[in-house]
Amino acid sequence: MSEARRPTRTVRVDALARVEGEGRLWVRMRRGRVEEVRLDIYEPPRFFEALLRGRDFREAVDITARICGICPWAYQMSAAQAMEDACGIRVPRGVRDLRRLVYCGEWIESHALHVYLLHAPDFLGYDSAVHMARDHPEAVRRGLELRKVGNLVMSLVAGRSVHPVNARVGGFYRVPTREELQSLVDPLRRARDLAEQTVRWVAAFPFPGLEREVEFVALRHAEEYPILEGRIASSGGLDVSVREYEEHFQEIQVPHSTALHSLLHGRPYVVGPTARFNLNFDRLTPSVQDLAREVGVVPPCRNPFQSIVVRSLEILYACEEALRLVEAYEPPAEPAVDVQPREGVGCAATEAPRGVLYHRYRLDASGTIREAKIVPPTAQNQRSVEEDLRAFVQENLHLDHRQLTWRCEQVVRNYDPCISCATHFLRLEVVRE
């Protein structure tokens, strides 16, 4: 029966795999037209914004880390910098460089997890990296080795890779010696080579077609590829300071999600590696730019399936940047600057592996948190995931049940969604009526 005459068709997967956290997806079609698309996020809410109230401003760094085990440093950095903003201090260059170094480790660890263990199996037709390892053992080992180097950078400087213990408002508890950091040079050089191989490996994958007009949002910094700071920029011409974030972005609640949706002037938008890449290509190192051109993935990259190539290019960048920071390292005079609380509001946005992560806190004069607001990247991408699914399913009604379901999962995984961050659980369900 042709799709146009088919009154109903149902595809469903009850638990979406290879994402962080859990949720469900629902697409309903009637007579060959997609009627409704829903990304159900039912991860149990954990109420971080509420439980932060009444805590001391110094405690947010360790508490917000627990929002996400994959990108805790991102939370720690947005929290620490928001508190420093509230208290009117800036950390010295050495402390900032060290924070950027740990962040590079987190990008490597998180991106390699997604590229190798969560996303690549979709392109090659395997249920998991363990299944993929039977036919592609070197590739999986390369991914694990990359993750190991990312984790090593984090644990050497920050104590451990999941919920680091060495971050504080004002800096660190202890900073490494030059010699300690030098031990990262060889592993990072090796990781750099592995990252280059990764880019070439994923660039040869078959990419399903999918292009939509979307607005990309990322930080933009005067000199650097954005990680710790920058202005908030968009492909639609937005250019505002972090302080103005809430004047342009609104969070709304929908019945089917425990994660709030975020909109820019009422429109969906995309954050994450592809947004950073499209808006900051000129800030990448020449070697990363050259490799991007060589494999044919250059801005504007609009096919979300190619995010795996962009993520791999960012691994390469993070390895090169980490090497630069290690080689230039001079231990700061003090591991942290003294921070005295004051009444006021502070905010910060950093580039978590999955995109812009915004924190705002209101403190009283004693430094007690009175109000907290956290906008994680996955919450911002939710609406775009739904839009991608709508567009993809509409163009691919000819696929059989099994293929369409798997491709829909892959469309969701293109965003490396972190549902724990966004506060919730995800389940895939496609209904054709």
Next chain:
Amino acid sequence: MRARRPKLAVWKFASCDGCQLSLLNCEDELLALADRVEVAYFLEASRAVVRGPYDLSLVEGSVSTPEDADRIRQVRKASRYLVTIGACATAGGVQALRNFADCQEFLSTVYARPEFIRTLERSTPIADHVPVDFELRGCPVDRAQLLEVISAFLAGRRPRVATHSVCVECKRRGLVCVMVAQGTPCLGPVTQAGCGALCPGVRRGCYGCFGPAESPNTASLARAWSQLGATAQEVARAFRTFNAAADAFRAESERHERG
């Protein structure tokens, strides 16, 4: 013919994913482990799902919704051994801070339409709902301890996991006591070992992420903290983080919360 490999399942409840990630962080051992066991249910890593029963279930996260209270009973029924991993599963996690507050008020702080959200008033450890064969502590769990626990259950023996305090690990590492030498308040004397004394290693006080050690003298430690100048509220908050609902920490925090 190859013997049947034991079936391993990994389940997630309310959590940050960090403890499951600790399993994926075993970069050198992961493929060897996947050879020894059949990864039968591990959604974060695989879309292939093998039906139960499972020989070993690792459970991350706490119970905080009515659905999850039902689901953990199904998991228990399908599992020969059930091991909980991490502070959420063993003590309710950071989300158990709601147990000390008005949950409805928490809901309306975060959500404009609280009626869309289904949640329980309290976040509770797995052992409050079903029998648990072993509890592995930590926020997050330690990788080496996790591998020890998995190996032990596969070999049919008890895991060798120390229940003494972090102080022993500091002495073993030759670290100078941050509390005695620097006057930095530290939860090490009442916190279970396992992390390798990470915080004293960077010259900060332990913040208790592995939960209470065996027979902790929390009252005595709280007195030592006040001698170092900590206020009652600071003492209460120190016991009230990632293992806030663990009995010893909960009781000590309640003794101080009203100052």
